[in-house]
Amino acid sequence: MARLLWLDTHGVEPAPAQVAVFAAGLAHWWGVHQDSHLAFVARLLGPEIVGMAWIALVPRVPRPGAASRMSADIQSVFVTVESRGQGIGSALVEAASEYAARRGSLRVTVSSGRKAVPVYERLGFESSRQLLQRLPR
Template sequence: MIEVRAARPEEFEAVAALRWRWVAERDGPPPGVDRGRFVREFAVWAREHATTHRCLVLVREGAVIGMGFLAITPRVPAPQSFSRTSGDVQCVYVVPEARDAGLGGRLIDGLLELAVELGVERVTVHSSSRAVRAYERHGFAVSPLLLQKVVLFRPRR
């Protein structure tokens, strides 16, 4: 049986290991970064940011095989509502051996259901080219009004 559910605090190390695996799969292992340290620090970060970055996991037979985050950002109040939020889907990942079985779609659906539960007005995603069609199948569409600018990013160590 496979389930999509909120990550439990004790599962954040497994989530961190998936994040490491994803980056290593895409770009190779990050040079000069200790995997164990990353996993520990990511788990602490995930616990500290659990209210703004809701994590869902995909679990099969007790093992975390996928993850996804909904980052929640407050929006400027409007006359109709002072409590407004936007969501951003981040870090949706399924282990390669479980891909192409609709499991990523289950994570996307779970994140969108969570957004509805939280009253989020809009959900965005910055997708890999491989996943664009999956997001489109789950209701995402290109918006000519949503612009982005990539800025130089220097990771803090």
């Protein structure tokens, strides 16, 4: 997964040493956040991971009649260039979304790059006027 996150960020194959250093940091981060973040991965015939999608689940403030509410956010969806166009990314997003629903999330959000918006729309995601963001000043 460290290699895929590197590829997604830099777009070039990293040196093994770079992956090793980043993987150690990722492992530490995931250890700290394992209660809120889960990774879904895809493999084809071999052991190499060709795609991933993360889901972040965060408890929401309880409401009367709804003591256990969750927010879910899909993050860091990436499929290697060679494996794109086979439905892998869509399958990962579907699996993460279904997991979030089973955990009690009433909705799943995603912050998408412009090119991926049609993919998410095909999967049932819609723009929402109620979901706003504020960037740091």
